[in-house]
Amino acid sequence: MSSGGFHARQLTIVGLGLMGGSMALALKDYAEKVVGVDLDETTRQYALDQGIVSEATDDLKNGVKDADVVILCAPVRALISMLRNRIGSYLRSNTLLIDIGSTKDDICEAMGRLPIGIHAIGGHPMTGKESNGIDVSDADLYIDKPFVLCATRRTTPATRLRALALVEALGALPIEMESARHDRVVATISHLPYLLSVAMVATADSEAQVDEAVWHLAAGGFRDMSRLAGSDIRMMSDIISTNTQAIAVLLAQFRVQLALLEKMLIGRDEEQLTEALRPVREARLKWAQYYQRK
Amino acid sequence: MSSGGFHARQLTIVGLGLMGGSMALALKDYAEKVVGVDLDETTRQYALDQGIVSEATDDLKNGVKDADVVILCAPVRALISMLRNRIGSYLRSNTLLIDIGSTKDDICEAMGRLPIGIHAIGGHPMTGKESNGIDVSDADLYIDKPFVLCATRRTTPATRLRALALVEALGALPIEMESARHDRVVATISHLPYLLSVAMVATADSEAQVDEAVWHLAAGGFRDMSRLAGSDIRMMSDIISTNTQAIAVLLAQFRVQLALLEKMLIGRDEEQLTEALRPVREARLKWAQYYQRK
Numbered sequence: 001m002s003s004g005g006f007h008a009r010q011l012t013i014v015g016l017g018l019m020g021g022s023m024a025l026a027l028k029d030y031a032e033k034v035v036g037v038d039l040d041e042t043t044r045q046y047a048l049d050q051g052i053v054s055e056a057t058d059d060l061k062n063g064v065k066d067a068d069v070v071i072l073c074a075p076v077r078a079l080i081s082m083l084r085n086r087i088g089s090y091l092r093s094n095t096l097l098i099d100i101g102s103t104k105d106d107i108c109e110a111m112g113r114l115p116i117g118i119h120a121i122g123g124h125p126m127t128g129k130e131s132n133g134i135d136v137s138d139a140d141l142y143i144d145k146p147f148v149l150c151a152t153r154r155t156t157p158a159t160r161l162r163a164l165a166l167v168e169a170l171g172a173l174p175i176e177m178e179s180a181r182h183d184r185v186v187a188t189i190s191h192l193p194y195l196l197s198v199a200m201v202a203t204a205d206s207e208a209q210v211d212e213a214v215w216h217l218a219a220g221g222f223r224d225m226s227r228l229a230g231s232d233i234r235m236m237s238d239i240i241s242t243n244t245q246a247i248a249v250l251l252a253q254f255r256v257q258l259a260l261l262e263k264m265l266i267g268r269d270e271e272q273l274t275e276a277l278r279p280v281r282e283a284r285l286k287w288a289q290y291y292q293r294k
Numbered sequence: 295m296s297s298g299g300f301h302a303r304q305l306t307i308v309g310l311g312l313m314g315g316s317m318a319l320a321l322k323d324y325a326e327k328v329v330g331v332d333l334d335e336t337t338r339q340y341a342l343d344q345g346i347v348s349e350a351t352d353d354l355k356n357g358v359k360d361a362d363v364v365i366l367c368a369p370v371r372a373l374i375s376m377l378r379n380r381i382g383s384y385l386r387s388n389t390l391l392i393d394i395g396s397t398k399d400d401i402c403e404a405m406g407r408l409p410i411g412i413h414a415i416g417g418h419p420m421t422g423k424e425s426n427g428i429d430v431s432d433a434d435l436y437i438d439k440p441f442v443l444c445a446t447r448r449t450t451p452a453t454r455l456r457a458l459a460l461v462e463a464l465g466a467l468p469i470e471m472e473s474a475r476h477d478r479v480v481a482t483i484s485h486l487p488y489l490l491s492v493a494m495v496a497t498a499d500s501e502a503q504v505d506e507a508v509w510h511l512a513a514g515g516f517r518d519m520s521r522l523a524g525s526d527i528r529m530m531s532d533i534i535s536t537n538t539q540a541i542a543v544l545l546a547q548f549r550v551q552l553a554l555l556e557k558m559l560i561g562r563d564e565e566q567l568t569e570a571l572r573p574v575r576e577a578r579l580k581w582a583q584y585y586q587r588k
Contacts, residue, residue, distance in 0.1 A: 189512040193516055196494055198551075200490055201574045205574065213479050224521050225519060237567055241559065247559065262542065265534060265541065281524055287509050
């Protein structure tokens with residue numbers, strides 16, 4: 001795997017969870033020094049003991065001030081707060097600053113207000129695991145996974161090339177798009193599905209309170225449809241709270257689709273119903289084939 | 295495994311698909327003769343060649359007239375039509391008649407109008423496979439799966455005991471409930487999830503028409519949530535068309551749940567949002583543990 005020239009003198013990773021720890025492991029051969037910033041002492045000690053980072057601190061300023069590459073791996077709103085309130089004054093000029101937040105518009109907007117000279121670009125690696133701690137860090141986490149890059153007002157042509165080289169060093173697949181477009185796409189494929197799963201389980205739970213057979217008879221279809229409702233609440237509410245507008249648009253579209261199906265079903269217009277179901281089924285099968293080949 | 299005394303002189307299975315073929319295989323040791331009724335000649339020939347049935351016919355009357363046990367394994371509306379229009383006059387008195395339709399209220403109502411003396415009871419084995427032909431028939435398909443039994447006006451205490459013995463012979467787990475209750479439960483755990491999956495994929499498909507990145511970035515969560523939208527259309531539209539009232543009730547409840555989530559999200563009432571998400575997540579995790587242990 002060619003690094004495309006990625007190299008850091010000091011790589012600082014802010015937030016040592018699964019994503020940050022995996023980033024450190026995947027990039028350590030490309031950096032002379034890897035520094036981790038995390039508020040949790042146990043996490044810092046674990047990262048040092050396991051050789052995930054070479055230095056660790058709980059002080060953001062000390063962690064980032066000498067870095068030439070900084071990757072922000074904190075939750076979305078912690079990222080936004082860091083970008084708005086503090087980090088701009090800590091960073092050296094020419095530092096490459098990238099994040100891994102699951103929504104991009106607010107983050108990229110905050111990056112755009114950083115001091116001129118900081119090379120800031122939004123990032124969203126589309127990968128993860130069921131659990132989230134540094135103890136499940138994995139150097140291969142990003143390999144062959146899409147890594148969305150969103151330009152900001154602080155993204156120069158050089159920023160873009162450095163970010164692409166970083167993504168290539170991770171073994172990920174760079175996809176460049178505008179931040180608002182990214183947020184609309186993830187509202188479609190991730191946040192809408194999450195809310196549907198939650199509302200469906202809430203409906204079943206309320207039914208089950210009058211008839212326990214709901215839980216006894218639920219099977220494979222329900223298992224798949226309810227899985228997202230079991231996601232980490234703090235993480236999901238952090239993510240969806242920073243993408244409310246796109247989600248509201250998608251919810252409005254979804255309601256129309258659902259109402260159309262209901263109309264045909266209740267109106268007993270079966271020919272129309274099967275004609276509506278067919279292209280949806282085909283779209284799903286086509287996507288599933290594409291996704292399997294990936 | 296004890297048969298609980300199940301025995302048939304002539305067991306007739308109407309409809310030789312996955313469910314009917316598997317029924318024949320699972321019960322052949324309990325019947326002196328197994329007759330299959332199917333309109334498709336290739337299917338009949340296959341069933342004979344593979345020893346799934348000992349006799350096969352395309353004539354419903356000839357197939358059932360000498361049977362003491364008849365299992366209807368056709369699609370729901372074909373079943374209803376058979377029950378309303380023909381089969382009553384073909385059956386001998388004291389024949390045990392059971393079906394495997396995925397909705398029960400209309401079927402049980404039609405069974406209740408059969409001639410007195412026919413022992414009719416509704417059945418819904420909660421099992422299946424991705425594909426549906428007789429070529430994937432499996433003697434073990436019903437083992438340890440719930441098999442719902444719904445009494446009809448033609449269910450005597452003896453009918454019930456014979457049906458329970460049949461379910462036991464299959465190795466399935468009998469669950470007795472009233473047909474309207476069954477339909478409400480399956481609307482909750484199966485039909486609502488199907489419609490949500492379809493409306494979600496329809497929404498994504500419409501988004502993808504302006505931005506292909508939707509398909510490129512969709513991943514595991516979308517895969518799970520979209521799987522049901524790939525179900526067989528004829529089968530699903532047959533099923534949901536016979537359960538419109540319960541589905542409409544569930545859709546109304548679902549809409550309320552979704553609207554509550556949207557209100558909290560858009561209103562930026564995050565404490566309320568996480569308080570709403572928490573019990574739903576707990577309900578899902580609790581059910582998933584129960585389901586895994588099964």
